[in-house]
Amino acid sequence: MIFDVLTLFPEMFECVLSHSILKRAVEKSKLKVNLINIRDFSKDKHKRVDDYPYGGGPGMVMMPQPLFDAIEFVKSQGNIPVYYLSPKGKIFTQEMARELSKMERIALLCGHYEGIDERVYAVIDGEISIGDFILTGGELAAMVVIDAVTRLIDGVLSHPQSALEESFSDYLLEYPQYTRPEVFRGMRVPEVLLSGNHAEIARWRRQKSLEITLLKRPDLLKKANLTEEDKKFLREKGYEI
Numbered sequence: 538m539i540f541d542v543l544t545l546f547p548e549m550f551e552c553v554l555s556h557s558i559l560k561r562a563v564e565k566s567k568l569k570v571n572l573i574n575i576r577d578f579s580k581d582k583h584k585r586v587d588d589y590p591y592g593g594g595p596g597m598v599m600m601p602q603p604l605f606d607a608i609e610f611v612k613s614q615g616n617i618p619v620y621y622l623s624p625k626g627k628i629f630t631q632e633m634a635r636e637l638s639k640m641e642r643i644a645l646l647c648g649h650y651e652g653i654d655e656r657v658y659a660v661i662d663g664e665i666s667i668g669d670f671i672l673t674g675g676e677l678a679a680m681v682v683i684d685a686v687t688r689l690i691d692g693v694l695s696h697p698q699s700a701l702e703e704s705f706s707d708y709l710l711e712y713p714q715y716t717r718p719e720v721f722r723g724m725r726v727p728e729v730l731l732s733g734n735h736a737e738i739a740r741w742r743r744q745k746s747l748e749i750t751l752l753k754r755p756d757l758l759k760k761a762n763l764t765e766e767d768k769k770f771l772r773e774k775g776y777e778i
């Protein structure tokens with residue numbers, strides 16, 4: 538998958554792309570990130586990309602000219618949707634990550650300062666927010682999107698099953714995980730996980746997943762794909778279904 542990232546700070550991406558799963562995805566040619574510096578498109582003699590807001594007020598606004606030219610440069614290379622990382626956008630979820638992972642190429646526009654001139658919306662295809670808070674710039678949000686989407690691309694994870702069992706995969710939070718040693722500071726790994734009984738382990742994990750979701754994110758249960766056995770278990774835990 539190819540991401541075209543339009544940013545004023547391309548260097549910020551280097552660290553994230555040169556470690557762990559993203560690094561391997563790049564090496565395996567599963568991921569390509571084209572970093573496009575918006576400043577390179579400025580026609581201003583001082584390469585300015587921002588200016589004061591009309592009507593007054595604090596901060597600076599990203600000017601339309603460099604943004605239009607940078608976006609048109611990306612779009613001249615194909616039918617590439619451009620998503621603006623923005624606190625006003627649709628909240629990024631695992632479901633959205635899965636949808637995006639099916640696409641061949643998308644562009645991510647990172648805002649900065651007070652954001653972009655409103656007229657740039659004319660060449661934007663969508664807006665993505667990573668949550669109800671304000672970041673300094675869209676770069677960290679773009680990295681979040683790239684990370685979450687890339688791990689869903691076929692062949693990126695060495696154990697693809699992990700993407701299916703993780704929290705949110707079926708609107709349920711993941712069951713508890715343990716590793717060695719069996720006893721740590723008096724706390725034991727649950728006996729069932731040492732039993733070798735795969736059916737019992739699967740049942741325990743499912744029930745823990747339901748229990749944790751009920752406790753921490755009951756809102757998710759409304760969307761979860763629940764079996765009759767799941768519903769019976771949840772009713773016993775006091776959930777009205």
Ligand SMILES: C[S@@+](CC[C@H](N)C(=O)[O-])C[C@H]1O[C@@H](n2cnc3c(N)ncnc32)[C@H](O)[C@@H]1O
Nearest residue numbers: 622623624648651652666667671672674675678
């Ligand atoms: C300081 S913010 C601008 C916020 C803007 N003045 C507002 O109130 O909506 C600068 C840039 O950070 C990015 N950004 C901030 N919060 C974000 C969020 N929650 N999700 C995605 N991008 C965000 C956007 O690209 C935005 O243009």
